[in-house]
């Protein structure tokens with residue numbers, strides 16, 4: 001294994017594969033970015049050309065800023081994503097700790113029940129969820145989205161985190177108990193710091209689908225003041241005409257926060273994926 | 280007062296009975312060692328005493344009070360774990376003071392205790408370091424320090440030396456013995472290593488499959504084992520067992536003789552072929568194949584010119600032997 005990795009041909013081959021993949025993955029992002037700075041004509045004439053002095057234009061960004069309350073959408077998206085992640089991580093970690101740490105009747109059954117949600121897409125329940133939100137008066141509030149995304153993220157979070165928590169040394173938790181720490185202190189002060197890589201993994205896996213989701217904002221919170229960025233950008237996509245400048249500019253700006261969050265989590269994420277173990 | 284009394288303690292995990300009717304007393308100031316092979320329930324017993332596991336039945340009494348319902352922090356115990364279990368994100372000092380802060384001890388009292396403990400364990404220079412910046416031996420001392428500062432009525436050690444290398448293990452063993460002398464506290468020490476048990480204990484409790492096999496001082500157990508298991512477990516190299524019939528005894532019995540009581544003698548009772556020789560300088564261990572029995576070990580003091588493949592005869596005095604029946608009980 002080690003020998004194979006040091007072989008220069010293998011090093012070259014693996015880098016070539018990874019570079020190719022990176023290029024393929026980044027290409028659409030790159031196209032969106034360059035075209036967001038071009039005039040409409042230039043977009044269609046030469047979609048792959050870089051913006052030149054001729055074709056450079058900020059018209060898309062200007063449209064986005066003028067039309068609709070882009071900053072409000074942005075803020076809504078941010079609130080929904082961050083709050084959902086917070087609740088997924090908090091409740092996911094707590095449930096995972098209980099499943100991993102305590103022996104009680106129905107522990108395994110509870111674990112299976114919570115894991116079931118991984119296999120069943122939450123969208124199947126859309127009608128029931130909408131019904132529920134209408135009767136609780138949560139339609140057109142950000143809470144509707146936060147609750148749904150929390151429910152959507154929990155199964156995988158519990159599944160991944162409980163696996164990691166099982167690996168935290170029993171002796172450490174027991175030392176805490178003998179030193180008089182409460183179960184909550186043991187959870188927050190001893191266990192959570194040790195499973196940080198796993199938490200980051202869960203956060204990244206949940207963040208992107210929530211940020212990009214169009215389905216639930218459209219159904220549960222389509223009002224002007226609760227629109228998310230993805231939903232807000234849809235106004236530029238018409239049935240007959242699409243304002244490509246505006247769409248591309250909106251998408252370019254939507255990428256930014258996800259990138260920032262990703263950079264925050266990525267070091268932990270990589271450690272979580274590569275080590276897969278807590279020492 | 281008696282530091283610890285266990286009455287009829289049982290512990291099951293589901294259907295599996297791990298501890299069966301353990302009765303035990305630990306006197307004030309005593310150094311008790313639980314010894315037994317891996318998986319016999321030593322750690323489980325220690326965790327039951329600490330309150331980290333609930334006993335399925337039976338009572339646990341520490342310092343005169345029944346503590347079955349008392350949480351671990353209030354039992355007046357401190358525990359040192361095999362894996363050290365130091366808090367990775369706290370400094371050495373914070374590791375040692377966490378429990379005292381939880382107990383809301385006054386600040387100057389905490390400082391005083393940390394100063395004493397760190398002097399005793401030569402940790403004064405490391406108080407601001409994190410556990411990851413310490414060597415294995417230092418981590419072990421921090422773990423012991425964390426126990427000392429609490430001034431518990433009962434110390435619990437779970438195989439504290441098994442992660443250390445051989446040289447350090449011997450030093451730390453002596454340190455723990457000194458610690459026991461200077462603190463004059465009751466200690467329970469779990470190990471699977473008979474040398475640690477023999478050298479540290481004032482009282483040894485031999486466990487097998489969740490049951491107490493025998494309790495007594497190291498020399499009592501060495502000189503007067505109650506059964507074949509205890510006889511074979513204590514002493515190194517361990518006792519030789521041969522069918523008593525090979526030397527003219529009852530066919531039902533097994534005869535046990537310690538390696539140090541065997542002699543190589545031209546006119547011995549057992550004919551043997553040397554299969555391996557370990558020359559340690561001070562001692563020579565000779566492994567031999569005996570006709571009609573298994574491999575036996577002979578321990579000779581000093582240096583001897585025995586070579587592999589040699590035919591020798593072994594002899595021993597009858598007063599140095601132990602007889603066990605088919606069930607392993609002493610006859």
Ligand SMILES: Nc1ncnc2c1ncn2[C@@H]1O[C@H](COP(=O)(O)OP(=O)(O)O)[C@@H](O)[C@H]1O
Pocket residue numbers: 292295297315316317318319320321322323324
């Ligand atoms: N939490 C548990 N659940 C089920 N079985 C356990 C648990 N803890 C220990 N055991 C079992 O109890 C037995 C004794 O374990 P332990 O006390 O750790 O042994 P020792 O410390 O003597 O090596 C082992 O067979 C082990 O499998």
Ligand SMILES: [Mg+2]
Pocket residue numbers: 321322323438
């Ligand atoms: Mg053990």
